[in-house]
Amino acid sequence: MYFMPQIKDKLVRVLRDRPTVITRAILWNIPHDSGREDISLKIGRYKKPRRLVIGREKPESEQPESELTLDNEEFKALIGFVSENYEPFRHGAKAFIPLDVPYASENAAQIRALFSLPEKQKTVEFILSHNIIPEEISTLLQQARRVHAVKEFEAMLDEGLTEPNWQKWFEQNSWVLGSEFVRVLDDRHIDTQNISDFLMEAYDGFLDVVEIKRPQGALKFWAASRDHGNCVPSSDLVKAITQANRYIFEIECEANSLKFLERVGGIRTVKPRCTLIFGRSNDWGSDEAEAYRILNAGFHNLHVMTYDHVLERAKRMVGVESEPEEEIPF
Numbered sequence: 001m002y003f004m005p006q007i008k009d010k011l012v013r014v015l016r017d018r019p020t021v022i023t024r025a026i027l028w029n030i031p032h033d034s035g036r037e038d039i040s041l042k043i044g045r046y047k048k049p050r051r052l053v054i055g056r057e058k059p060e061s062e063q064p065e066s067e068l069t070l071d072n073e074e075f076k077a078l079i080g081f082v083s084e085n086y087e088p089f090r091h092g093a094k095a096f097i098p099l100d101v102p103y104a105s106e107n108a109a110q111i112r113a114l115f116s117l118p119e120k121q122k123t124v125e126f127i128l129s130h131n132i133i134p135e136e137i138s139t140l141l142q143q144a145r146r147v148h149a150v151k152e153f154e155a156m157l158d159e160g161l162t163e164p165n166w167q168k169w170f171e172q173n174s175w176v177l178g179s180e181f182v183r184v185l186d187d188r189h190i191d192t193q194n195i196s197d198f199l200m201e202a203y204d205g206f207l208d209v210v211e212i213k214r215p216q217g218a219l220k221f222w223a224a225s226r227d228h229g230n231c232v233p234s235s236d237l238v239k240a241i242t243q244a245n246r247y248i249f250e251i252e253c254e255a256n257s258l259k260f261l262e263r264v265g266g267i268r269t270v271k272p273r274c275t276l277i278f279g280r281s282n283d284w285g286s287d288e289a290e291a292y293r294i295l296n297a298g299f300h301n302l303h304v305m306t307y308d309h310v311l312e313r314a315k316r317m318v319g320v321e322s323e324p325e326e327e328i329p330f
Contacts, residue, residue: 009029010026010027010028011026012025012027013025020048021045021046021048022045022046022048023043023045024044024046025041025043026042026043027039028040039072040070040071040075041069041070041075041078042067042068042070043067043068044065044066044067045067046065143318146173146175146314146317146318147318147320149314150311150315150318152169153169153176153310153311157215157216157280157307160217161216163213166212167212170197170198171184171198174198174200175317176310176313176314176317179203180208181200181201181202181208181210182200182201182202183200184198184200185200185201185264185265187199187264189263190247190251190260191250191253191254191260194246194247194250196210196211196247197211197212198210198211198212201267206268206270206272207251207272208273209244209247209248209251209273209274209275210274210275210276210277211240211244211247211274211275211276211277212278213276213279215279215280215306218236219237219278219279220234220237220279221234221237221279221288222234222291223235230291231287231291232291237278237279240276241276241302241304244274244302247274248273248274248301248302251269251272252271252272255269255270272301273301273303274301274302275305276304277306277307278306279306280307280308281306282308
């Protein structure tokens with residue numbers, strides 16, 4: 001074994017000395033005019049010279065077999081990586097979350113890996129049986145997701161989206177339709193000619209239907225002119241109401257069909273109701289609001305809502321003000 005001499009502004013250490021090759025590490029300090037200093041690290045394998053004279057000769061060949069230089073930032077990152085991971089890795093941990101820095105972004109991949117396991121039911125059972133996610137955390141997660149969904153809904157109203165985009169949003173956020181619905185059914189077919197936007201299981205175990213029309217475009221809620229001073233539905237709204245009533249009628253006709261019952265999972269069909277989501281009401285005055293109330297009062301199994309009614313109800317459900325703040329209102 002031979003030793004490397006100390007060089008000014010550098011610290012040299014031999015990591016391994018073999019008969020023909022030496023591995024060494026060099027730390028050196030790079031000062032700047034600003035007073036800041038950078039420390040860099042060089043690691044390399046070098047061929048030994050044939051003749052060594054301590055203190056005079058170069059300790060290795062000018063041509064390294066391999067060499068790597070880390071700048072100050074890379075070197076600090078390496079120090080952090082080794083100090084945080086060496087001991088857990090040595091003891092067999094291939095992935096872990098350091099509790100002293102639990103919210104570091106790199107930990108997200110480890111948490112995501114757990115929840116991405118293919119056997120979802122086992123994951124849920126494991127989490128529940130070991131109380132991994134406390135009830136208050138679960139509640140806050142649901143609240144945060146719903147607040148995010150409300151903000152997304154509000155942004156979508158300004159984007160001129162088509163019906164498929166809204167269908168996807170309502171399918172992912174059926175809670176916004178109210179507590180009277182417990183889930184969206186997979187099959188939307190009433191029969192070969194009638195396909196609803198959503199067939200729903202209501203809280204009482206019966207089948208209902210939800211129909212949506214895009215809020216933007218040429219569709220208007222009220223007709224351009226009034227009749228005897230009264231707001232009247234536009235022809236577009238009349239067509240949508242007619243379609244909704246047709247769906248109700250066709251569902252009643254299929255109530256005793258074994259094929260239909262099989263498609264809807266055996267959910268009972270008795271006097272189905274329909275929720276129709278149509279148009280905007282953000283620019284209504286008192287006359288339009290009153291006419292809307294009278295309109296819905298005339299239906300027994302149909303309820304008409306605008307997208308702004310849905311948005312307002314969603315905000316009330318999650319406790320968001322009309323102008324949502326940046327912070328989630330926990």
